[in-house]
Amino acid sequence: MEDAKGDGPKTDESVPVKDEPAPTTVPVPATKTSYTSAEVARHNNKASCWTVVRGKVYDATGFLSQHKGGAGNILKLCGKDGSAFFVDRHGGKQNQEATLDSLYIGELA
Numbered sequence: 001m002e003d004a005k006g007d008g009p010k011t012d013e014s015v016p017v018k019d020e021p022a023p024t025t026v027p028v029p030a031t032k033t034s035y036t037s038a039e040v041a042r043h044n045n046k047a048s049c050w051t052v053v054r055g056k057v058y059d060a061t062g063f064l065s066q067h068k069g070g071a072g073n074i075l076k077l078c079g080k081d082g083s084a085f086f087v088d089r090h091g092g093k094q095n096q097e098a099t100l101d102s103l104y105i106g107e108l109a
Helices: 037-041 061-066 071-075 083-090 094-102
Strands: 033-035 048-053 056-059 104-108
Touching: 037 048, 048 061, 048 071, 048 083, 061 071, 083 094, 094 104
Parallel strands: 033 104
Antiparallel strands: 048 056, 056 104
16 A cells, blocks of 8 residues: 555554564573583582582572572582482472473583
């Protein structure tokens, strides 16, 4: 449809343009990295909390405030191998295993 002057398409400025936010994505490394026990040990506090479960390294920093059992339970595992603790409490439980998988950053060297 052309405007009254024949200058091109008619625009309807009364129709709002919908600005949709860009989808939120979590950056995923192109390749998984391996970390030494010494590297994991440096991430031993609430500002940077890494743990190892079954030979895999997880960054739990962003999950601390979301943990239903409280941040304190995860803080005990920062910088350490938390395999026994995790498996004892959550091993084999689908939701907890899926959450752990979402925190994966690499393998223990």
